[in-house]
Amino acid sequence: MALRWSDFITPSxxxxxxxxxxxxxxxxxxxxxxxxxxxxxxxxxxxVRHGNGCDPRKCLRIRRIQxxxxxxxxxxxxxxxxxxxxxxxxxPDHEDTPCGRGLFLIHHCFDDVRWSGRGNRLQLAVRRSRxxxxxxxxxxxxxxxxx
Numbered sequence: 408m409a410l411r412w413s414d415f416i417t418p419s420x421x422x423x424x425x426x427x428x429x430x431x432x433x434x435x436x437x438x439x440x441x442x443x444x445x446x447x448x449x450x451x452x453x454x455v456r457h458g459n460g461c462d463p464r465k466c467l468r469i470r471r472i473q474x475x476x477x478x479x480x481x482x483x484x485x486x487x488x489x490x491x492x493x494x495x496x497x498x499p500d501h502e503d504t505p506c507g508r509g510l511f512l513i514h515h516c517f518d519d520v521r522w523s524g525r526g527n528r529l530q531l532a533v534r535r536s537r538x539x540x541x542x543x544x545x546x547x548x549x550x551x552x553x554x
Contacts, residue, residue, distance in 0.1 A: 426469070427444060482529045
């Protein structure tokens with residue numbers, strides 16, 4: 408079986424809900440789906456706002472691939488990139504800091520997070536064992552035994 412990347416190119420806009428749903432199609436576990444939705448939405452919003460400066464003339468390029476062990480997304484913007492010193496995943500020191508929570512969320516939603524050297528492409532990955540189980544939430548919000 409040959410593995411192939413799926414490519415998605417979209418104008419830089421904050422109207423991201425349909426794209427996020429499309430990117431998450433392979434995910435069957437509802438709990439994992441909710442986590443990945445939050446993390447992927449945050450990565451895309453950061454790319455639009457911080458990378459492309461909300462410029463609709465610029466585009467986002469998202470790639471997705473499923474391997475036997477991983478589901479991987481690459482989110483790339485046309486911006487200058489995030490400097491290496493600003494790629495951390497700790498919460499900001501002060502509650503009223505306007506930025507910095509997004510990277511914290513992204514790092515907690517995915518099993519592996521990597522940056523390109525330039526810093527304008529973010530690779531996000533989740534282990535297949537987390538997303539392929541068809542777990543459902545029961546009435547109390549707990550995972551069913553099949554997850």
